[in-house]
Amino acid sequence: MQRKHILLAFAALLFFAACKKETEHAPYPYHRITSFAVQTNGADSVSGAITADTVIIYWPYHLPLPEQVRPKVTVSENATVSPASGTAVDFATGTKYTVEAQDGGLKDYFLKVIVQQPAIQLYTGFGQSVVFGSDMTYDNSTTLRYVIRDNQQTHYFLVDAENNEAELPVTFYTAGRDSMMRVKVPEKGQIAAGPYRIKVTSGTQSVITENAVLGVVNGWEDRPVVNELSGSMTWKRGETITFEGTQFADMQGARLYSLPDWWTETELGALELVSATATSATYRIPDTLPTGTYTFNDDGPNTMRIQLRISDYFPGYNPVSPKPIYVDVKGSDTIVVTE
Amino acid sequence: MKTTLQLAAPLLALCMGIFSCTKTDTVPAPPEAANRILEFRIVNVTGDPIYGAVNDEDSSIQVYLPYDKQLVIIEPEITVSEGATVTPESGTMVEDLLDYFWKGRDLRYVVKSKDGATRTYTLHISVQQPDLYMEELSPDAENITGYELDLSQIYTNIFLVARGSGFSENHELVRMVLVKDDGTELPPLPMSVTNTNNISELTAVISAYPGSMDETIAALKTGGLYRLRIYSYSKVSTMHHPIRITVKN
Numbered sequence: 001m002q003r004k005h006i007l008l009a010f011a012a013l014l015f016f017a018a019c020k021k022e023t024e025h026a027p028y029p030y031h032r033i034t035s036f037a038v039q040t041n042g043a044d045s046v047s048g049a050i051t052a053d054t055v056i057i058y059w060p061y062h063l064p065l066p067e068q069v070r071p072k073v074t075v076s077e078n079a080t081v082s083p084a085s086g087t088a089v090d091f092a093t094g095t096k097y098t099v100e101a102q103d104g105g106l107k108d109y110f111l112k113v114i115v116q117q118p119a120i121q122l123y124t125g126f127g128q129s130v131v132f133g134s135d136m137t138y139d140n141s142t143t144l145r146y147v148i149r150d151n152q153q154t155h156y157f158l159v160d161a162e163n164n165e166a167e168l169p170v171t172f173y174t175a176g177r178d179s180m181m182r183v184k185v186p187e188k189g190q191i192a193a194g195p196y197r198i199k200v201t202s203g204t205q206s207v208i209t210e211n212a213v214l215g216v217v218n219g220w221e222d223r224p225v226v227n228e229l230s231g232s233m234t235w236k237r238g239e240t241i242t243f244e245g246t247q248f249a250d251m252q253g254a255r256l257y258s259l260p261d262w263w264t265e266t267e268l269g270a271l272e273l274v275s276a277t278a279t280s281a282t283y284r285i286p287d288t289l290p291t292g293t294y295t296f297n298d299d300g301p302n303t304m305r306i307q308l309r310i311s312d313y314f315p316g317y318n319p320v321s322p323k324p325i326y327v328d329v330k331g332s333d334t335i336v337v338t339e
Numbered sequence: 340m341k342t343t344l345q346l347a348a349p350l351l352a353l354c355m356g357i358f359s360c361t362k363t364d365t366v367p368a369p370p371e372a373a374n375r376i377l378e379f380r381i382v383n384v385t386g387d388p389i390y391g392a393v394n395d396e397d398s399s400i401q402v403y404l405p406y407d408k409q410l411v412i413i414e415p416e417i418t419v420s421e422g423a424t425v426t427p428e429s430g431t432m433v434e435d436l437l438d439y440f441w442k443g444r445d446l447r448y449v450v451k452s453k454d455g456a457t458r459t460y461t462l463h464i465s466v467q468q469p470d471l472y473m474e475e476l477s478p479d480a481e482n483i484t485g486y487e488l489d490l491s492q493i494y495t496n497i498f499l500v501a502r503g504s505g506f507s508e509n510h511e512l513v514r515m516v517l518v519k520d521d522g523t524e525l526p527p528l529p530m531s532v533t534n535t536n537n538i539s540e541l542t543a544v545i546s547a548y549p550g551s552m553d554e555t556i557a558a559l560k561t562g563g564l565y566r567l568r569i570y571s572y573s574k575v576s577t578m579h580h581p582i583r584i585t586v587k588n
Contacts, residue, residue, distance in 0.1 A: 023366075025365075025367070025368055026366060027368070028368040035396060046392075047392035049392040050392070050393070051380075051390050058403040058405075058467060060468075061467065062467075074396065116403065116406065121508065123534070123535050139537075141537045142536070143535055178539075
């Protein structure tokens, strides 16, 4: 008898269960993420933009980027999401969410974190030069804007013509109200003198100047110094003349000019460099130099001045508009130019 | 008999069950709304579009513009449910964002499904830029800094130098205005501009000469206290303490 009751109850259960099914909906097939929000700062949050299988989070650059977040996630009706809403997840591109529809269908979404950091703005003006071992400063409100003021995240490089990069150490500091960045230029010998492009990286951003805008140069105290001339000199056209001095390096040609009317330089001729040592430079006297007697280092008619062209890489050099740099030959006497 | 009943009852029930099951029509899952915005993307930028976050629960679209693109017009491309239409249509520019940021404006999109059901989305645009911070020109409410324009001079001017942070270097996105006690604004002040505009300092110049017909000078002649307000792209900030500007004839 008891067995019969159990069977009857079972049968009834089956019956009612079957009947109950009449009012049920088919399982929902929907498995979308319908909203996704990440807390930014206090009560503020950013909403994720959901496209295909990606949840894009645009993160404001001026707020620190958290390593983990607890996104609030909503999904299609009757679907479930894993990890669940409010669960801590890595705040990084690639973090996966899986939505399971009521009918068991699965859909994966992947996070994409985009830090909307402004492009670095570097103002280089019209080019400049800096001496080995000196400091350069940038004002982060004017000349170098939108870098992260942290020398772990912001790096400064000089890039030469062969694309070799030299990183220069940077220091962030404030001067009064001004937010500054100091760059230490290497000592002589660590990098070559010459023109460089500037590259700055900061966080996700990077900028490099199109052209060389910074010249790294020798100090003026390192320039060649020419011994003063004394006595009367006779130059024979086509022969050579040697100037002696100290710190001669990278000597180029020389120029002869006069100041006949005291303010306009008139070229008399160019001296071609024949040979040079650290203490002397020898030049050929041009055949075209007019013969006669010149008063040396004086102004007016029949005068002559001499400048030896040295390396371009001295203060005054500008890689944007390089101009030859000369040292004056001093002394006072006469030069007689003969055939 | 007992055995028969014992066997028949569950069989009968089972038959009834199966019978009733076969009669059941499964109610399909209701279709998703057919008047939805599926995707909203800003395309007048180089590189990837900027995607808006579409929220069906509150029918909103939130767009986060990057600070440095300095967009004042956006061109959204909108994808809607199959067969639906959207007004304004995809590709319609949203213009004068500065006006939207500074004065506020309703930006709405109406999506109509093919069976005629409509849903209205509201577009919210924000720029991911730092807040504006300004140092006060007057040390406190009791010690009000005064400025004087002496119109008896051939030329007279005052400089209002606002120091702080978060100012845009692009002065086309910036306005400096004086706000009267009653909340009304004077016309925007002329600002000094250089090729390295300072993002932590802004300078307004008010200049006058005898007989100048400047609207600002005319307004300033009524005297009183003013607060300096700065609009910078999507942000606005007003000094807490007023300054006094006196115009001397």
